[in-house]
Amino acid sequence: MNIITDERCLKYHQPGHPERPQRVSGTLEFLRKQKDLKIDWLAPLEVKDDEAIKRAHDLAHIHNVAHPPGPFDGDTPDYPDIGAHARRSLGGALHALKLARAGKPNFSLLRPPGHHATRDRAMGFCYLNSIAIAVLAARAAGVKKVAVFDFDVHHGNGTEAILHRQEGCAFFSIHQHPAYPGSGIKSFDNCQNYPVAPETSNEDWRKLAAKALADLKDFNPDLVAVSAGFDAYKRDPLCQQKLEVDDFNWIARQLRGLKTPLMSVLEGGYSNDLPKLIFAYLNGLKGK
Numbered sequence: 001m002n003i004i005t006d007e008r009c010l011k012y013h014q015p016g017h018p019e020r021p022q023r024v025s026g027t028l029e030f031l032r033k034q035k036d037l038k039i040d041w042l043a044p045l046e047v048k049d050d051e052a053i054k055r056a057h058d059l060a061h062i063h064n065v066a067h068p069p070g071p072f073d074g075d076t077p078d079y080p081d082i083g084a085h086a087r088r089s090l091g092g093a094l095h096a097l098k099l100a101r102a103g104k105p106n107f108s109l110l111r112p113p114g115h116h117a118t119r120d121r122a123m124g125f126c127y128l129n130s131i132a133i134a135v136l137a138a139r140a141a142g143v144k145k146v147a148v149f150d151f152d153v154h155h156g157n158g159t160e161a162i163l164h165r166q167e168g169c170a171f172f173s174i175h176q177h178p179a180y181p182g183s184g185i186k187s188f189d190n191c192q193n194y195p196v197a198p199e200t201s202n203e204d205w206r207k208l209a210a211k212a213l214a215d216l217k218d219f220n221p222d223l224v225a226v227s228a229g230f231d232a233y234k235r236d237p238l239c240q241q242k243l244e245v246d247d248f249n250w251i252a253r254q255l256r257g258l259k260t261p262l263m264s265v266l267e268g269g270y271s272n273d274l275p276k277l278i279f280a281y282l283n284g285l286k287g288k
Contacts, residue, residue, distance in 0.1 A: 001282050002099050003031070004042045004092040005109040012079040018238060018270040019125040024111055030275035037282060044091030044110065045098070052094065055136040056129055056162045061120045065127045072122040086112055086127035093130035093265045097138055100223060100263035105285050107228070109278070113267040115156035115227045116181060124154065124181060131227050131265050132162040138223055139168050147172060147221035151209065151251055152229020152267040153239040155184030159227065160191045172216045174209050176200075176232070176239050192216075198240035202247055205232070213254050223261045230269030230277040238270050245273070245280045252284025 005028065010021040031039060047053070053062055065086055068078035079085070092108035099106040108130075115131055116124030135146045148163065150156040150173040160183070163169045170190045177185055177195035184193040194212045196205055216224070230248060232241035255262055264285070269277060 001037055001286060002040050002042055002104055002106045003109050004044055004095045004106065006044055006088055006092070009085055009088060009111045012082065012085060014077050014079070017077070019112065021111075023269065023274055024109060026272075027109060027275040027278050030279060034279065037279070037286065042095060044088050044108070045095045047087045047091050047094070052133050052137045053090070053128060055140065056119065056133045057117075058120050061122070065122060072127075075125055076122050076127070082112070082127060089114065090128050090130045090133055093134040093263070094137060096263035096265060097134045097225070100261040101138075101143070103261060106263055107278070107282060107285070108265045110266065114158070114265070115150060115152060115267050116154070116158045118158040118161050123158070126158060129158045129162055131225050132159045134263065134265070135163060135169055135225050136166070138225075139166070143222050144168055145170075145219065145221045146223045146225060147216050147219050148225050148227060149213070149216055149255065150175070150227035150229070150267070151232070152227055153232040153236070153241055154180050154229065154268060155193070156227055156267075157181045157183040160184070164191055165189055170216070170219045170221070172212050174205070174212050176241060179239055196241070200241060202242055202244060205241065205243060206247065206250065209251060210254065213258070217258060221260055223263070224255065224258060226255060226262065226264040227267045228264045228281060229267035230271075230274055230281075233269070233271050233273065233277055235271045235273055236269065238268070245276055248277045249280040249284040252281045253287065256285055256287055
């Protein structure tokens with residue numbers, strides 16, 4: 001398993017904020033100690049210019065992320081050097097894309113997440129939409145059809161907005177509703193949404209996820225980009241789902257079963273059990 005990370009992503013935080021450095025540091029510690037999964041540790045690609053970013057974000061937004069005029073909202077602070085951290089996280093997604101196209105299993109373990117960032121707005125802990133930028137980079141590189149599968153408990157509103165009506169792209173999301181950010185109620189055009197109510201059973205969640213993946217398979221993508229959020233877990237503090245550790249292994253095995261080049265990027269997941277959830281997912285990607 002190829003894991004892309006950079007410990008500089010641990011250097012920013014705000015006391016009490018759920019998107020905290022321990023999400024990655026704890027996972028790194030767990031993965032370095034385990035003996036069951038062979039891991040090759042890789043660095044994110046360096047994002048030297050704005051070419052890829054401009055496909056997804058407008059120039060004013062790119063400037064504001066690099067030079068924040070103040071907090072973007074109550075959940076999305078103007079951390080020192082957040083522009084560099086966001087670009088590094090994007091570099092992880094772009095490296096995951098490169099590995100996926102080469103047929104190599106991968107996971108980008110970086111922060112901040114990205115799937116709430118819209119074309120012109122940072123929000124919901126997200127500054128640059130790494131998964132959308134990677135998808136559009138894949139299309140620019142000649143990949144004919146790319147599907148996003150987003151299983152974060154919060155709807156990936158930014159990814160949906162950026163990829164809406166983009167030729168060769170499709171967006172599939174299973175998420176809780178009602179919940180932040182309040183979108184993802186209906187499907188339209190190339191955006192397919194599968195909302196679940198709070199306290200949905202594991203069995204019903206799996207049934208709907210299987211339906212989403214069947215619809216994704218019908219799209220016949222040449223590459224699948226996964227927004228891997230682990231906050232539908234039963235002990236996550238930000239929502240009210242009931243998934244167990246094994247459910248994240250199951251979803252990874254379903255994705256592996258698509259037999260399509262696959263890239264995965266960390267989005268949400270705020271419980272202390274996040275390392276175990278990611279480990280279960282990584283094992284599933286390997287068919288374990």
